[in-house]
Amino acid sequence: MQSGGDFSNGFHGDHHRELELEDKQGPSLSSFGRAKKRSHAGARDPRGGLANVLRVSDQLGEHKSLETSESSPPPCTDFDVAYFHSYAHVGIHEEMIKDRARTETYREAIMQHQSLIEGKVVVDVGCGTGILSIFCAQAGAKRVYAVDASDIAVQAKEVVKANGLSDKVIVLHGRVEDVEIDEEVDVIISEWMGYMLLYESMLGSVITARDRWLKPGGLILPSHATLYMAPISHPDRYSHSIDFWRNVYGIDMSAMMQLAKQCAFEEPSVESISGENVLTWPEVVKHIDCKTIKIQELDSVTARYKFNSMMRAPMHGFAFWFDVEFSGPASSPAKNTSETSIASGSSSISPSGEVNQKKRTNPSDALVLSTSPESPPTHWQQTIVYFYDPIDVEQDQVIEGSVTLSQSKENKRFMNIHLEYSSAGRSFVKESVMR
Numbered sequence: 001m002q003s004g005g006d007f008s009n010g011f012h013g014d015h016h017r018e019l020e021l022e023d024k025q026g027p028s029l030s031s032f033g034r035a036k037k038r039s040h041a042g043a044r045d046p047r048g049g050l051a052n053v054l055r056v057s058d059q060l061g062e063h064k065s066l067e068t069s070e071s072s073p074p075p076c077t078d079f080d081v082a083y084f085h086s087y088a089h090v091g092i093h094e095e096m097i098k099d100r101a102r103t104e105t106y107r108e109a110i111m112q113h114q115s116l117i118e119g120k121v122v123v124d125v126g127c128g129t130g131i132l133s134i135f136c137a138q139a140g141a142k143r144v145y146a147v148d149a150s151d152i153a154v155q156a157k158e159v160v161k162a163n164g165l166s167d168k169v170i171v172l173h174g175r176v177e178d179v180e181i182d183e184e185v186d187v188i189i190s191e192w193m194g195y196m197l198l199y200e201s202m203l204g205s206v207i208t209a210r211d212r213w214l215k216p217g218g219l220i221l222p223s224h225a226t227l228y229m230a231p232i233s234h235p236d237r238y239s240h241s242i243d244f245w246r247n248v249y250g251i252d253m254s255a256m257m258q259l260a261k262q263c264a265f266e267e268p269s270v271e272s273i274s275g276e277n278v279l280t281w282p283e284v285v286k287h288i289d290c291k292t293i294k295i296q297e298l299d300s301v302t303a304r305y306k307f308n309s310m311m312r313a314p315m316h317g318f319a320f321w322f323d324v325e326f327s328g329p330a331s332s333p334a335k336n337t338s339e340t341s342i343a344s345g346s347s348s349i350s351p352s353g354e355v356n357q358k359k360r361t362n363p364s365d366a367l368v369l370s371t372s373p374e375s376p377p378t379h380w381q382q383t384i385v386y387f388y389d390p391i392d393v394e395q396d397q398v399i400e401g402s403v404t405l406s407q408s409k410e411n412k413r414f415m416n417i418h419l420e421y422s423s424a425g426r427s428f429v430k431e432s433v434m435r
């Protein structure tokens, strides 16, 4: 969260204890072009002017009119329009497709479930360039409805045509909430995961598609998703952004440090850490069964945590990452415990920094795409919620509290993060917004 430079809240320096930062949603001072952020889900899209917003809005209005009267879809807000507009840019698709861990795991999952896809009808929720739809067609799908509300759907149609698949892959340019498909489908596929799993709030659209079209017992890929958190130590990051100001070309610029902390650590940060940064085993924040989850469950997710630090170190905050699992009706999902998930994900987190054997399947042999610090890197990296100042923790020190992730009321694509921390007699709350 960037609150426009209000430093009067006292959430700084030595005042870490029992302080609270208001959830202000003022304009962000952060570089909007955090290049790694795959979707800047808001009206600040540097590529999108108002003219574009209105143009897309008009198109969406056309699709809206197709909706039957008995169930009215949620309104398409200006924020949604800007969100879809951000996906019209080639760069975002290039980044996702070049993320081999992501794209190859999806292709492998589709091929692994070929027997359930061959001769069947598929919906690709948010088809982008059409890549997953084409994988499904290659796996023998009878028909694939490739749905995307972004103008990228125009290119998807061309890509499908160039590959001679226009008779199989039907590109629908509109929201899944609005477009009409006049048959039930056997399979839903979607790449919907945002940073920290829930940022972007796209899962709601997958649920809508599931409830509108998926046959009972149909296949949904990915089938499960799990968000994890763990305390971390990251002294390099701290010294790079904060300690740097102590001595700049021989000048004492430590007066800059409070501002540097505010700017560096106010919002969650998307970056790559390694297993060496992780102080102990992760805990599950939320486990999702994509076949049964309800949209309302996603409005707000709260989890209590309790960690025992496995080492003495300065703690700089918490890292969040997720994995998704591709299990069909025949294979059962991994158990929803952090230990099982660590072992069954694509890597083992070793708080000591040891690199453990990479595994791409869990004990039930379901394919897993993991974004953990020790998995092959992905464009999601990890999301870090930093404290403004490090806290020294001892080995075996208990760190406990809770985290609540909720859709911002300002813009449901944004995510409010409410973190409560308590350890060794210190406690505080940190509020931030991922925007």
Ligand SMILES: C[S@@+](CC[C@H](N)C(=O)[O-])C[C@H]1O[C@@H](n2cnc3c(N)ncnc32)[C@H](O)[C@@H]1O
Pocket (backbone or CB within 6 Å): 083, 084, 087, 093, 096, 097, 125, 126, 127, 128, 129, 130, 131, 132, 147, 148, 149, 150, 152, 174, 175, 176, 177, 190, 191, 192, 193, 202, 205
């Ligand atoms: C993360 S991208 C995935 C693109 C593609 N499936 C791939 O794997 O490369 C998500 C896409 O979903 C689209 N999308 C998100 N919500 C949607 C909705 N409610 N209706 C239609 N498209 C949606 C976005 O425009 C974006 O192109």
